[in-house]
Amino acid sequence: MKNSKYLPLLATFVVFVLAYVICISVFPNMLSTRVAGNLLTDNAFLGITAVGMTFVILSGGIDLSVGSVIAFTGVFLSVILRDTSIHPLAAFVLVLALTTAFGAAMGGIIFFLDMPPFIVTLAGMFLARGISYLLTTESVPITHPFYSTLQDLYIRMPGGGRLTLIAMIMVAVFAFGIILAQRTRFGTYVYALGGNLTSAQLMGVPVAKTTIGIYALSGFLAGLSGIVFSLYTSAGYSLAAVGVELDAIAAVVIGGTLLTGGYGFVAGTFLGICIQGLIQTYIVFDGTLSSWWTKIVIGLLLFGFIALQRGLMWMSERSSRNMRHASASGAQPTSA
Amino acid sequence: MANAQPLLSVRGVSKAFLGVSALENVDFTLKAGEVHALLGENGAGKSTLIKIITGAYRRDEGEVLLDGTPIYPRDVVDAQKLGIGTVYQEVNLLTNLTVAENLFLGRQPKRFGLTDVREMNRRSRAILDTYGLSIDVTAPLANFSVAIQQVVAIARAVDISGKVLVLDEPTASLDAHEVEMLFAVVRQLRERGMGIIFISHFLDQVYEIADTITVLRNGRLIDTVPVAGLDRLKLVSMMLGRQLEADFKRTIDPNTAKAEPLVSLRGLGKRGNIDPLDLDIRQGEVVGIAGLLGSGRTETAQLVFGIERADSGTISVAGTPVNMSSPRRAISQGFAFCPEDRKTDGIVGDLSVRENIIFALQAQRGWMRPLSRSEQEALADRYIAALDIRTSDREKPIKFLSGGNQQKVLLARWLATNPRFLILDEPTRGIDVGAHAEIIRLIVDLCERGMALLVISSELGELVGYSSRIIVLRDRKMVSELTGDEISTEHIMKAIASHGATGEAA
Numbered sequence: 001m002k003n004s005k006y007l008p009l010l011a012t013f014v015v016f017v018l019a020y021v022i023c024i025s026v027f028p029n030m031l032s033t034r035v036a037g038n039l040l041t042d043n044a045f046l047g048i049t050a051v052g053m054t055f056v057i058l059s060g061g062i063d064l065s066v067g068s069v070i071a072f073t074g075v076f077l078s079v080i081l082r083d084t085s086i087h088p089l090a091a092f093v094l095v096l097a098l099t100t101a102f103g104a105a106m107g108g109i110i111f112f113l114d115m116p117p118f119i120v121t122l123a124g125m126f127l128a129r130g131i132s133y134l135l136t137t138e139s140v141p142i143t144h145p146f147y148s149t150l151q152d153l154y155i156r157m158p159g160g161g162r163l164t165l166i167a168m169i170m171v172a173v174f175a176f177g178i179i180l181a182q183r184t185r186f187g188t189y190v191y192a193l194g195g196n197l198t199s200a201q202l203m204g205v206p207v208a209k210t211t212i213g214i215y216a217l218s219g220f221l222a223g224l225s226g227i228v229f230s231l232y233t234s235a236g237y238s239l240a241a242v243g244v245e246l247d248a249i250a251a252v253v254i255g256g257t258l259l260t261g262g263y264g265f266v267a268g269t270f271l272g273i274c275i276q277g278l279i280q281t282y283i284v285f286d287g288t289l290s291s292w293w294t295k296i297v298i299g300l301l302l303f304g305f306i307a308l309q310r311g312l313m314w315m316s317e318r319s320s321r322n323m324r325h326a327s328a329s330g331a332q333p334t335s336a
Numbered sequence: 337m338a339n340a341q342p343l344l345s346v347r348g349v350s351k352a353f354l355g356v357s358a359l360e361n362v363d364f365t366l367k368a369g370e371v372h373a374l375l376g377e378n379g380a381g382k383s384t385l386i387k388i389i390t391g392a393y394r395r396d397e398g399e400v401l402l403d404g405t406p407i408y409p410r411d412v413v414d415a416q417k418l419g420i421g422t423v424y425q426e427v428n429l430l431t432n433l434t435v436a437e438n439l440f441l442g443r444q445p446k447r448f449g450l451t452d453v454r455e456m457n458r459r460s461r462a463i464l465d466t467y468g469l470s471i472d473v474t475a476p477l478a479n480f481s482v483a484i485q486q487v488v489a490i491a492r493a494v495d496i497s498g499k500v501l502v503l504d505e506p507t508a509s510l511d512a513h514e515v516e517m518l519f520a521v522v523r524q525l526r527e528r529g530m531g532i533i534f535i536s537h538f539l540d541q542v543y544e545i546a547d548t549i550t551v552l553r554n555g556r557l558i559d560t561v562p563v564a565g566l567d568r569l570k571l572v573s574m575m576l577g578r579q580l581e582a583d584f585k586r587t588i589d590p591n592t593a594k595a596e597p598l599v600s601l602r603g604l605g606k607r608g609n610i611d612p613l614d615l616d617i618r619q620g621e622v623v624g625i626a627g628l629l630g631s632g633r634t635e636t637a638q639l640v641f642g643i644e645r646a647d648s649g650t651i652s653v654a655g656t657p658v659n660m661s662s663p664r665r666a667i668s669q670g671f672a673f674c675p676e677d678r679k680t681d682g683i684v685g686d687l688s689v690r691e692n693i694i695f696a697l698q699a700q701r702g703w704m705r706p707l708s709r710s711e712q713e714a715l716a717d718r719y720i721a722a723l724d725i726r727t728s729d730r731e732k733p734i735k736f737l738s739g740g741n742q743q744k745v746l747l748a749r750w751l752a753t754n755p756r757f758l759i760l761d762e763p764t765r766g767i768d769v770g771a772h773a774e775i776i777r778l779i780v781d782l783c784e785r786g787m788a789l790l791v792i793s794s795e796l797g798e799l800v801g802y803s804s805r806i807i808v809l810r811d812r813k814m815v816s817e818l819t820g821d822e823i824s825t826e827h828i829m830k831a832i833a834s835h836g837a838t839g840e841a842a
Contacts, residue, residue, distance in 0.1 A: 005432075005476055183450040189438055195432035202428045203492075204413040204442045262432035 007312055008256030008305070012271045015301070019278050027285045033161025039277040040167035045070065045229040045241075047170040047273045051177040052221030054269045057252050058181070059214050060194040061117035062262025065106065065124035067101050067244035068132070071237070073226020074244075075132040078140035078236025088146045095224045101218020102128065107212035107320040121215075125245070130251040132238035139237035142230060150231055166228045173221065177266040190214060194261025250298055251276055254305050256327055275301065341404045343368040343531040344420075344500050349398030351384055351789040354583060358384040361398070362557045364550055366531040368502065371522060373534045373546035373563070375575055376649060381555040382535060386502055389533075391415035391420045402499065402730050404413070405762050407786055421493025425505035429489050431478035436460035438477050439492050467521050483514030485523055494525060501525060502533045507541055511811060512832075521547050538567065538793070540829065551575055595619060596655065598788045601640065604649035612648050617757065617788045622779060625792045626804030626828045631810035633792045634676055639757050640790065641667040641673040653757075667700055669757075672750035674743075676761040676792070682746045685735035690716035692734045692745050693835040697752040719748035741777060757788045764795060776802060796825045808832060 042049075049066045056063045073095050078093050106124050110117050141301040153165040189210040193201040194235045201207055230236055255272030257264025279297045283289045346364040350357070350447045361383045366372050376382045387393040389400060390408030399406050402418060409415035412422065436457045437444075460473040466732055467487055473563045477485055486506055493501055503522070504668045522532060522545055531600045535541055542549065543563060551558040551574045558574050558753045563800045597616035605612030610632040617623050638644040640651065642660040651660045653669050660666055663673070675682055683692055698707055707715070724745045727737055743763060750758060760779070764772050780802050782790055793799045799806060802821055808816040808831035818824075818833035 023789055140483065179450065183453070185444055185451065187440070188433065188441060188444065188451070191437075192430050192441060195430040196428075199428045199430050202412055203430070203438075262430075 008263075008308065009265050009271075011305070012215070012254060012256045012268050012275070013309055016271050016275050016278070019275055022283075022306075023282050024280060027282070030281065032284060033157040033159035035161070035281060037157060037161035037163050037167065039274065039281055040170060041162075041164045041232070042280070043273050043277045045165040045225040045249055046244060046251065046276075047226060047270065047292030048173045049222050049225035049244065050224075050251045050269050050273055051173050051266060052218035053245070053248040054177065054252050054255070054257055054264065054266050055181070055190055056218050057249070057257050057259060058118070058194050058264055059211070059259055060197070061110070061211075062121060062249070063103075063106075063124075063129055063215065063222075064118065064121040064216045064245050065102075066218065066225070066248060067241045067246075068125045068128035069102065069219060069222035070226040070229050070241040070244055072128045072132045072135075072237035073099060073223050074240055075135045075140070075232040075238050076101065076236070077227065077230050077266075078142045079135050081142055081144050082140055088144055090159060092227055095227065096220060100216050100220040101228070103222070104216035106219070107215030110215065111211040113206050117215075129238070131155070134216075136236075137238060139235050140280045141235045143234075148229065149233060150183050151234070157275070166231055169224070169228060173224070174266060174270050177269075180268050186213060188212065191262060195257075196262075233277050241280075247276070247298075250302055254298075254301050256305070259264040259306075264288045342366060342401075343370075343403065345404075346385070346389065346403045347401070348398050349388060349400065350393045351388060351393060351396050356692075357555055358386070359555045362552065362555075362562075364379040364557070365560070366533060368531050369380055369526055369529045369702055370548060371526055371532045371534055371546045373536065373542045373549045375535075375542065375571070376552035378582060380575075382552055383421065383504075384555070384597050385420075385552065386504060386533070388536065389415070389500075390420055390502055406679060416493070416497050417480055419497045419499030420502065421497030421500070422502040423486065423489045423493055423503060423506055429477055429485060429492070431485070432476060434474050435464075435471060435477055435480070435488055436473040438488055439463060439473075439495065441495075464488070465497055467524070481514065481518055483510050485757055486510070486514075486518055490518075490521060490525075494530065498530070500531045500533065502535075504535050505537065506534075507538060508531065515541065538569065543568070578773050592691055598654055599640070600652045602650050602652070602676070604639055604645050604646050606635070606639060606644055606652060609812065610639065610809070611813045613807075615814075617790060619756070619786050619788050620783060621804040622783045622789045622791055622802050622808040624799040625809060626796060626799055626806055627809035631809040631832075633809055634761055634807065635812070636794060637673065637761050637790065640666070641671055641759055643673075650742050667696070667753065669753050670753075671757045671759065672696070673759040674750060674761060676765070682736050683742050686733050687722065688731045689725065689734050689737070689745055690730045690732060693719055693748045693752060696749045704740070708809035719745075719752065723748055723778065740772070740775070744778075747775075747778065751782075755787070757790070759784065759790045759792075761792045762794065764793065764798060773786070800825055 016059075021060050049070065051064060053066065076095050076098070077088070077091055080086055080094075081088060086094075102124065106120050109115055110120050110332065150165055154162040155168070157163055157326070181190065185256070189200070189205050192203070192205050192212055193214075197207070229241060252261055252264070253272070254275055255264070255268030255270070257268060276294070276298060276318035279294050280291070283291055283293055337532070342365045344364075344366040346362065348361050349359060350361055355429065362385060364374075364385065365716065376383065384393065388395045391412050393416050394408075401407070402420070407415075407418055408798045409418055409420070415422075428587055430441070433441070436453075439460045439573050440456050442450045445459065446452060447455065457473050461470075464473065466489075467490075469484065469487055471480065471484065477488065490501065490503075506518060510518065517542075522534070522571065526532060534542070534546055546563050547560055549566065549571065550560040551571070553575065594616045597618050601613060601615045602614045603612040603614065613636070615623065625636060627633050635644065635667050640660070642662045642665050643741060645661060650657050652658065658665070666673070682697075682823040690712055694707055694712045697715070701707070713730065716817075719725065720727065720730060725737075725744045725748065728742050734742055737745065747763070761778070769839060779789060779791065783804075791803065792800065802820075803823060806818045806823055806828060807814050808818065808828055810832055816827075818827055818831070
């Protein structure tokens with residue numbers, strides 16, 4: 001039997017391959033590990049937070065706070081490394097604990113007060129951004145030597161490309177996300193929540209724990225993404241990462257995850273990130289195009305994928321109607 | 337079977353909501369290896385009793401014993417662990433997950449801390465094999481028919497709970513073939529020694545599958561009797577608390593059948609909704625539509641009223657073809673339509689009775705010609721009196737009225753537009769017995785005054801009572817048209833049940 005749930009993922013993959021083929025045919029230089037390495041490095045922070053966003057959206061929710069949390073993480077790190085002598089690693093642990101707790105708190109409010117995630121995480125977005133301003137309104141450079149050490153870590157790939165530390169972190173986060181979604185109870189619970197909340201409850205899914213867990217995960221990954229972003233920019237700035245939550249949502253949807261929850265794959269989000277990165281790279285190679293073309297192409301792609309999802313749902317509704325009788329008689333019970 | 341202690345025993349259970357008693361001192365006993373049907377009309381207390389047994393409600397008084405031990409389930413999940421599983425009419429599984437994940441959600445086998453998908457699929461196949469179901473357990477549940485989902489739900493409930501299985505109207509949306517398949521599963525479970533509580537509105541099915549029947553009415557236990565030898569009429573009178581008015585039939589003026597049809601449908605249909613059908617409705621005629629849920633009854637009404645657009649066929653009104661493209665068109669032809677779900681499609685809860693009544697008339701006149709306040713009040717008062725709408729005040733928000741009175745307000749709304757042709761979808765659903773009779777009287781009355789009516793109802797006895805003709809739908813097809821002496825519950829049931837061979841071999 002053909003499994004229609006893989007179709008959006010397949011469509012994303014086809015789009016990615018097509019986009020890559022077009023890019024290479026225009027700029028043959030784009031077929032190199034150097035470009036691939038840079039693409040991963042440039043999009044590492046977005047990819048990491050998009051994994052968290054995938055879980056949130058799979059469960060039927062949304063997390064608008066991640067951009068602000070990334071900025072907060074950067075500002076927090078830069079200020080704490082400037083003003084104290086704490087080792088960056090300790091600062092990382094501290095900030096991850098903070099952002100995870102922040103996400104868990106939002107998840108708790110969403111579940112216990114029965115509030116729409118949109119509103120709760122919108123409040124979280126303002127809150128995190130506001131606290132960043134409170135810490136500093138300036139761009140604070142991070143000059144700690146440990147940062148330089150981390151930034152210089154990379155694996156040289158054949159062809160001269162560099163797989164930097166932050167790119168490796170992103171790839172690891174994706175691998176972790178895929179296993180979490182597909183191979184753990186928590187992952188199945190996330191799909192269950194997105195499928196049908198009432199049914200999930202009746203079937204004994206721990207809805208409170210799962211909801212809090214999902215937003216805590218998103219908070220944790222936003223924090224990790226903030227650390228990566230600070231490594232990438234060597235600074236913390238309260239105005240940074242504005243709108244990143246929307247880029248992450250776009251990557252998730254382009255990756256074939258249904259915005260209403262229940263259907264989708266973490267691997268799809270990776271392809272979504274790669275497609276976004278590819279468009280940016282193309283614009284850089286071209287040199288004459290405005291970078292706003294990225295937004296235009298992303299916008300068009302989003303429209304395309306939403307239309308595709310609608311069409312697929314419509315088709316599967318029709319085919320399941322046609323299948324009713326076929327499957328009903330195809331599986332007759334043997335007499336007891 | 338040894339008559340040892342019963343599997344499940346409910347003794348003297350009572351439950352009240354805000355001082356209103358829903359269940360009073362009810363006893364119920366379920367033996368192992370028994371299919372026990374729980375019957376009663378709306379408001380009889382069936383669902384309250386079930387919810388107490390399955391842990392959704394807590395009882396106020398009395399006790400529930402499982403295997404002789406008192407139980408106090410905290411919630412549905414707790415009851416499941418104690419051994420009481422429930423399968424609802426609307427299958428409560430997750431259609432976006434695979435069959436195997438549905439069976440094992442919350443108790444997936446693990447290996448090295450991760451879900452062992454292969455083991456889970458293997459065990460799922462083994463479980464479903466015992467039900468004679470060999471389907472792809474790795475496919476999403478949504479790929480399968482409701483009947484198969486139902487069996488998966490039962491398999492899950494039995495696998496987790498294993499003592500008592502509650503089937504709450506499991507057959508409501510299944511066709512006859514699928515019902516057979518489900519019943520084979522139920523019989524098998526009975527032989528395994530499970531106790532099964534079966535709730536259904538279909539008496540035929542109760543007679544087919546149940547061993548024992550318990551009837552509730554108005555929150556009280558009426559009786560528990562074995563099915564064998566139980567007279568059907570007696571059962572219905574137990575449920576209704578009065579003699580069945582099965583003999584009541586409106587006398588029909590033979591001349592109406594010869595008149596020119598007011599509304600005639602020719603080959604009207606829409607793919608996936610209802611197959612093309614022909615139908616004439618004359619003035620002074622009630623045409624009944626019978627059929628199970630999902631047979632295309634409501635869809636037919638929606639086509640006639642222009643809510644859905646037909647993709648084949650024509651509608652003529654008084655001999656002139658009309659393009660029924662929207663409800664507005666239908667209304668301008670003198671059509672009116674009271675939908676099935678009055679809460680979502682009909683009443684505007686926060687508006688007053690008066691405002692709800694003048695709605696359709698005002699819409700018909702257009703917003704440029706508002707009805708004056710005094711006209712509105714006169715109109716509202718007239719219908720409140722004419723239909724005996726029980727409200728303290730015409731300005732009372734309609735949401736505070738009882739279901740029957742809300743239904744009358746909806747009727748009043750459409751009657752105010754002075755329609756030629758009135759479509760009623762389940763006009764008596766969920767209203768009390770008194771209002772029920774009044775609505776029926778009103779239908780007969782309107783008809784005798786020359787209106788043409790199309791009435792959809794699940795209550796076959798009622799339909800038989802007032803219809804001049806009845807069409808029977810099944811699987812989105814018109815399968816029979818009953819006239820004159822053919823109009824009887826038995827014939828309708830036969831028409832619904834016949835034409836059995838739908839499931840072609842896959």
